[in-house]
Amino acid sequence: MFKDKDSSAIVAVSDIARARRFYEGILGLSLVSTDATLLTFQTGGTRLVVYKSDYAGTNQANAVAWGVGDEIEAITADLKAKGVVFEHYPGMELKGDIHVDGDFRMVWLKDPDGNILHYNSM
Numbered sequence: 001m002f003k004d005k006d007s008s009a010i011v012a013v014s015d016i017a018r019a020r021r022f023y024e025g026i027l028g029l030s031l032v033s034t035d036a037t038l039l040t041f042q043t044g045g046t047r048l049v050v051y052k053s054d055y056a057g058t059n060q061a062n063a064v065a066w067g068v069g070d071e072i073e074a075i076t077a078d079l080k081a082k083g084v085v086f087e088h089y090p091g092m093e094l095k096g097d098i099h100v101d102g103d104f105r106m107v108w109l110k111d112p113d114g115n116i117l118h119y120n121s122m
Contacts, residue, residue, distance in 0.1 A: 007046070008047040008048060009047075009063065009064045010048075010049040010050075011048065011049070011050050011051075011111070011115050012051060012052075012053035012055050012056040012058075012113070012115070013050055013051070013052060013056045013057075013111070013112070013113045013115070014053070014056040014057070015052075015112070015113075016036065016037060016038075016039060016050070016052050018112050019050050019112065020039055020050075022111050022112050023041055023048070024041070026082050026084065029042065029043055030042040032047065036052075037051060037052040038050070038051045038052070039051075044066075048064060056114075057114035057115055059115060062108075062116050062117070063111075063115040063116055063117060064117050064118070065117075065118040065119065066118070066120075067120060067121075067122035070121070072105050072107065072120070072121045076096070084109050085110075086108065086109050087108035087109060087110065089108070092106075104120065104121055104122070105120060106118065106120045106121070107119050107120070
């Protein structure tokens with residue numbers, strides 16, 4: 001039924017203007033459309049929908065994940081220079097702000113509402 005259909009990530013936020021500054025300004029996503037309660041960003045070949053909700057930040061798991069390949073170090077350095085604080089999880093090897101498991105590298109951060117965002121070396 002859905003195997004040939006595109007999907008997109010959707011993230012709840014409490015403040016659309018603050019979310020736009022983060023997702024567009026900090027993460028560098030391209031804004032495709034906007035209104036008072038909804039932002040749609042292009043991210044690779046998919047879309048990320050950000051919408052205003054009273055339930056913003058209540059998800060305690062990954063909300064969005066990106067595979068960034070070999071750019072993981074450069075992206076992490078760029079985000080750190082913009083003031084992003086990264087999440088560090090126990091039980092995983094950590095090199096700087098990048099978690100390492102063999103050749104696989106992973107980074108977690110939160111948006112201003114506490115939504116967990118993840119990118120990795122895939």
